[in-house]
Amino acid sequence: MHQAGISLLGLIVLGTFITFGAMLTLRLYPTVSEYLMVKRAVVKARNDGTNPQAIRGAFDRAAAIDDISSITGKDLDIVPNPAGGYAVSFAYEKRIPLFGPVSLLLDYRGDAGSAPRDVR
Numbered sequence: 001m002h003q004a005g006i007s008l009l010g011l012i013v014l015g016t017f018i019t020f021g022a023m024l025t026l027r028l029y030p031t032v033s034e035y036l037m038v039k040r041a042v043v044k045a046r047n048d049g050t051n052p053q054a055i056r057g058a059f060d061r062a063a064a065i066d067d068i069s070s071i072t073g074k075d076l077d078i079v080p081n082p083a084g085g086y087a088v089s090f091a092y093e094k095r096i097p098l099f100g101p102v103s104l105l106l107d108y109r110g111d112a113g114s115a116p117r118d119v120r
Contacts, residue, residue: 041068
């Protein structure tokens with residue numbers, strides 16, 4: 001009769017992969033969560049602001065509430081849209097130390113497009 005199962009070496013390798021994956025997930029979650037908050041704050045600021053200074057101010061207020069520290073209103077790229085409103089975009093990098101000299105560099109980018117036009 002042949003027994004099926006996993007060897008001790010296989011168990012160690014599997015445990016190493018699971019541990020590394022869990023560590024990576026726990027380190028990535030806060031930055032992804034912050035990116036989603038930044039995206040939401042940029043869209044809200046674009047909808048609330050009537051000019052670039054108002055958009056930056058609205059973003060800074062939302063960033064203070066949501067504890068966003070990776071980007072400020074000064075970092076937003078705001079350009080007028082020919083269709084009306086403003087297109088707001090952002091980009092920033094986040095470095096996550098993993099172990100020793102190894103780190104993970106994430107490049108976050110996003111935009112809010114232009115304000116929706118009132119169609120009647």
